[in-house]
Amino acid sequence: MEEYVTVHYDSGISLLMCKVTNMSESQEIKEIKRVYAGLETLYHTYFPKSDPSLIHDLLWRLKKNPNITPIYMVEVFTKTGVNTEAAKKYIFEKTGMVPAIYDKGTHYVTNHKLSFGMLKEISDSDDVLEVAGDYTGNITARGSSHVHSDDCPLRNPDYAY
Structure with a gap:
């Protein structure tokens, strides 16, 4: 079963996240990778020159x-x-x-x-x-x-x- 949740940040950025229950391990890993990619996007947006x-x-x-x-x-x-x-x-x-x-x-x-x-x-x-x-x-x-x-x-x- 999937439930979508919108997460709002103070900076005006909103992310639509999918809250999934009963995921297989590969789906869990895919979810972690997807969220991590979003985090890296935020890093690059606010600190574009930083590692x-x-x-x-x-x-x-x-x-x-x-x-x-x-x-x-x-x-x-x-x-x-x-x-x-x-x-x-x-x-x-x-x-x-x-x-x-x-x-x-x-x-x-x-x-x-x-x-x-x-x-x-x-x-x-x-x-x-x-x-x-x-x-x-x-x-x-x-x-x-x-x-x-x-x-x-x-x-x-x-x-x-």
Whole structure:
């Protein structure tokens, strides 16, 4: 038996979800995949330059412990021609941390507390191409671990391990 339920979000987005009882396992998996695809659409809509796994991990950690802002190694890929000294100063003022700068001034790596407001601000910057990151839990001295997705060999369907 199927029952359709409309879910409304504060942002004015509505999703029509199908509530199904007595689903077989494959139907349950299909339902999870469908809902997950919708979630990824929301990630891309509101954080188009951010890695979905970073968004998901941040959501999970804030849900698990909303009173503690988690610490991530955040990697920001920018357009060429960004004034690295101005960017370094801006990042320091926002995070209290001085970024490591790679790839001729287009890759900034900083380990700091990350909130959704800060991630949104980074993602919305005109100079930013992409935001990635990994949870570290504390201030560590790690180097970069991500490549800009346009340069990632795994995006090439002919790439062989």
